[in-house]
Amino acid sequence: MAIMKTSFMRHMLKRGILILFSAMVAVYATVLIANMGGYVDQIIKSEIYMTVSQSVRQNPAFRYLNETQYKKLVEEIYNNELRRLGFDKPFIYRSFNYWKDALTLDLGRALFLSSESGSRSVRLIIAERLPHTILLFTTMNIILFFIGLVGGLALSRKYGSVLDRVVTMLVPLSSLPGWFYGIFMILIFASFFGILPYGGMVDVPPPSDKFEYALSVLKHMVLPILSWLIAYSFFYIYSRRTFFLMFSSEDHVDFAKAKGLPESIIQRRYVLRTVLPYIITDFSLMLISSWMGAIVTETVFSWPGIGSLLYAATNALDGPVIVGLVVIYAYLLAITNFILESLYGILDPRIRTEGGEIGIA
């Protein structure tokens, strides 16, 4: 199979390394930005202080000290620790340690927030909520992708019809983000009619039966998905349809028709297949922006994912969680990029042989 060709593998390896490199630099940039006000340092320092005073307090050898002596001891150990960890040197030295931690996802402990199980490990807090975000947004994006593809293909055949004009008219709806419509969806369906939930992922208390649980989750997914569909379907259908129109009157489609190939094959192999690489590129950009849109959407719908976590952490000024989330997002973006570039490579043979300078990446 073509995919197994060494040239393709070499290309993907090269891309993979570059993407990884980008992610690493992005994470480092995050560390630098986060500490521009000495913020990260502050967090670490107060953690150290807490750890030191705790360990001193718990050490039986020091039990008989009075308050002043005790405090002095803690100060001494604390300052030693700071020196040991390089706090007397410029930040740049420490930044590499933080960088290593961030890259290995050793994200430290939260200040105020905690996970369901009560742990303060930032990694755990995030890991708990990540699957929920993936569930909701992967579903949304897949639905939108297919609506756009099928709708766009169908609409491109009816160019100039009433349907075409109606869809074109509704395209500006997408200038308002999905969560914006979400607010109104809640107003209408939850507040006014009361038939769908205000937010959250499952009913409270959650049903114990697995099937009912799944149904409950589905019920809670209706409004978020609906709001995004209203916002983005028309735009997706319109841009796909435009793509198809631009490419379907191309010479190779005419030639395929002259070859006596049936319409279904022409649509699939000549129109769809040639345009697919560009659609994937477009989709990747939409996917990336959806990660961003997810933040507010989750907040509006109280969906327990990493977006609403970011909101909560922002409100609580929980620095470690915020920084940890930015790192996670960077990784998510890198992974998404890589998957989509692989797809593009499979679909467009020009990339594999020409060293990848033509296409998107």
Next chain:
Amino acid sequence: MESRKIRETFKQLFTYKSALIGLLIILGLIIVSIYTIIALPYDTAVELWRAGEKYWLDNPRNALPSWANIFSSKKLPETITLTSEKPKTGVSKAIIPAIGKVSVIRIEFSFNYEYDDFPSELNLFFKAKFNTSSPHLTIHWVKPNGEDIVLKTLSISQEENYYISVDHRLANELKNRISQKLNKSIEYDIPVLASLFAVEDNSIVNPDTVKVMKGIYKLWIEGVIFETDADLDAKLNVYGKVYGWAGTDHLRRDIGIALLWGAPVALAFGVTASLLIAFSNIILAAISAWFRRYIDSFIQRITEIFMTLPFLPTMIMIATFFRPTLLNLLLAVIALSIFSASIKTYRAVFLQVREFPYVEAAKAYGAGNFRIILQYLIPKVLPTLIPSIVLSVPDFVFLEAVLSLLGVGDPLIPTWGKIVEDAFRYGALYKGLYYWVLEPSLMLAITSMGFALLGFTLDKIFNPKLKEM
């Protein structure tokens, strides 16, 4: 671009209704912005917005906009303010000397109440001038049916506020009074405002059927002042439920101010960010495509790094940690977007354009690199890029709104996002105060729509492949 082409473009643009609507909206926003900046300068607006309750005290809390009355069958009350410092009809004040240094003071407020709904609040403010002995007052309330009720007797200090509507003791007294009068027991706690303003018949027994007694109301104060130079002024606020053209928020502030100021903020932020980012992207993409090889690789790698940096979370992080002003926020947004993903799209276009014969010709007669970039490559490509620049303005308007919504926007300037955040924070949806959410949302929506309509039409005009359709 030659002026003829520009004129032709505009002519084509005007044939599209959607573009006209978009342009009108944008024009409207510009006019509103200019008006706002002149009539309500930045410093004044910020002052007003941060001013405490003392400044806004005469406004009702969470009032609907005045035009709501057009759609409502029940006429909602407007605020009535009567103060003895400003004598007019309905206000009278008299000081009658009695014995020695003692005088009797009588202040009378009367107003005609013809609304169908109860006021939202009833407050009485006193300002007294005296040395040692505080005046002693009795406050009376007279309903249109002539009944005189004593509200309270008190000695006041130099600034005294009597929040009549939340006086629980008074509420109970009044409830008992009505209960006795009707010879019925009343099952619910009648609020003070109901007791003072309602028709006292069986309708008052049920909170759903309480009716307003319309007519002339009087509040009169009879007091004794114990010093010769002592004086007393009172202000009565009968707070309505509607105010202004936009209503008020939880701090009694006129939302209209924020709606007005949101316009220049949104426009400035959106358009500036959009233009500066687009231009930096275009120039970088052109340089990347023209010089190829190392410079190209270098720029592309940096772009990829920026692409992996998650934009919104990073913005939120910056906003949370550093609490920047709006201007600094704008700078941060631009800094993060100089190398954005658009560079790749633009670069693909430039890669095509650089093969055009006229570019080769320019190279052949010795045009310098930057001359070619600035005068040959970019102008050729610019028309096709204009639609996307216009279309990106709403994204930045909403970015600012989102940051405000998440609570990390500029705390000083009132913006549309800030109003929505206030509304959510203070439970607008649960209390049914829809106007509080809808008004700024509508402004955001209209602004975005304006640019979107214009942008999509421009796309139809400028996109070369669509031209034949």
Next chain:
Amino acid sequence: MSDKHLNVKNFVMYYRTTRGEVKAVDNVSFNLDKGETVAVIGESGCGKSSLAKSLIRVLPRNVSVYRGTVLLDGLNLMELNEKAFEKEIRWVKITYIPQAALNSLNDVLKIGDQMIEPLVVKNKASRGEALEIAAKTLKSLGVSEEFLYRYPFELSGGMRQRVIIAMSLMVKPELMLLDEPTSSLDVLTQANIMNLMKKIKKEYKPSMIFITHDVSLSSELADKVAVMYAGQIVEFNNAEKFYKDPVHPYSRKLMESIPTLRTDKKLDYIPGSPPSLLNPPKGCRFRDRCPWRFEKCVEDPPITFLEKDFYVRCWLSVRG
């Protein structure tokens, strides 16, 4: 008339654009015997490509008028419905070799896959069989069979053109439509392809419609010549007669603009440009550029038959 292999009568194709209706093929008539080649000559924009595409019923999206009679071996193609046309005519009886082969091949499919498509899809041939036929045909055209596994962008223009010609030959068509098959190629490759066409003509004897703007090129293959101007055929003549002594003023001017190798000739050109197909002028469409025009030319010139069924559209040829 009935023994003609291809007989096109009053063939019309118009399509609509935002600026109006384009009369691309405006009442075209000509015919061919079996194995003959007719060269359709004209400037760009005169509608010759539209003619070819319309004959194989690849119509623009906004076609408005499509009528006439097209008899192929007695069968009126215009009466067939789309499904029948697709199944029995396209790439079965008629093949089409487009202008600029560069864009006509699908960049994301391998050459081999594209070559065997008609056989596999329509004739239900097996993949293996079809690939064998493809390989053989490619070889006969001088293309190595390893190119079956390559992508179009890996081939030069000349090779792509050969691939498309090979695709045509694989089904042994009765009629081949060649739309400027060499216009985007360099002179050497052009000569190669022309030699190829001559070989094919001799061996397979298909009927061919050879569309070109290059008058001298057309003489290599043509048995008959049809000159197209502004969507109409202004002269339909026997090839020998045409190249020696063209009748229509336009044809004459075309010939005068061709450089000859051995005689000293004053080269001429035709001033002006052809009228737009959007609103062709009333009367003779060439009159604005015709050095022999006179007052009668403001009326539509009638068809004057020369010999047999050859004709010319010009007032100058009308006796009396």
